[in-house]
Amino acid sequence: MSLLQAATEVRLRAYAPYSRFKVGAAIRSVEGRVHVGCNVENVAYPEGTCAEAGAIAAMIAAGDSRIAEIAVIADSPEPVPCCGGCRQKIAEFADQGVLVTLHTTDGKAHSLTVAQLLPGVFSAAHMDRV
Ligand code: THU
Numbered sequence: 406m407s408l409l410q411a412a413t414e415v416r417l418r419a420y421a422p423y424s425r426f427k428v429g430a431a432i433r434s435v436e437g438r439v440h441v442g443c444n445v446e447n448v449a450y451p452e453g454t455c456a457e458a459g460a461i462a463a464m465i466a467a468g469d470s471r472i473a474e475i476a477v478i479a480d481s482p483e484p485v486p487c488c489g490g491c492r493q494k495i496a497e498f499a500d501q502g503v504l505v506t507l508h509t510t511d512g513k514a515h516s517l518t519v520a521q522l523l524p525g526v527f528s529a530a531h532m533d534r535v
Contacts, residue, residue, distance in 0.1 A: 406434075408476035411439050412424075412452060416456070416478050419443035423450065428479045430456035443493035457491040461498060472499035478508040485513040493521040 408431040413486060416429025416523035421444055428444045442459020464472070474493065484507030487495065495505065501520040508514045520526075 406439065408439065408448040408474060408506070409478065409495075411441050411455065411490065412456075412476045412478045412508070413510075415441035419526040420445045422446060423453075426481075426484060428477065430477045432460045432464050432472050433474045435471040435473045436469045437532050438464075438467065438469055440467060440469065453468045455488060455491050457487055458494055461466055461494055464498070465508035468503065470498075473482045473502055474506075475499070477506060477509060480510040482508055484510070484513055487522065493526070495519060496523050496528065497528045513516070 411431035412429040413429065416427050419427035419429065421427045423446050430442045432440045435442060440460050440463040442456050442463055444454065444456045445459065446453035448502060472495065477485060486507065496519055499519045501518060503519045503521060504516050505522055506514055506516040
């Protein structure tokens with residue numbers, strides 16, 4: 406199954422009663438498996454989680470380690486930009502050259518690298534502890 410297909414399917418399962426903005430994300434891990442996530446909102450709004458965060462959690466819970474490619478889809482006029490927090494979360498598990506493709510439900514798509522998504526990322530290399 407393509408990443409777009411996987412993200413499209415999981416998007417329909419998003420829990421977004423407050424924003425009514427459903428988002429789906431699918432990751433192909435370097436191990437070759439596909440992991441999906443959707444946004445899950447909460448009445449205490451800041452407790453909601455993004456689709457990208459859900460897909461990363463699924464990848465780690467399944468025992469895979471790194472992102473080889475990621476697709477995100479939302480019903481928006483232009484491809485949905487990942488929020489700042491998700492950019493940092495993606496950067497934790499993806500090399501700088503990894504492609505992030507942002508899709509709309511009407512077929513537009515925009516691909517960019519992790520480096521383009523979050524220039525000047527704070528990374529483990531900035532600390533001398535790891
Ligand atoms: N959202 C995502 O899941 N991913 C994004 O890249 C952007 C925003 C969600 C969070 C919230 O549930 C809804 O979209 C509106 O912000």
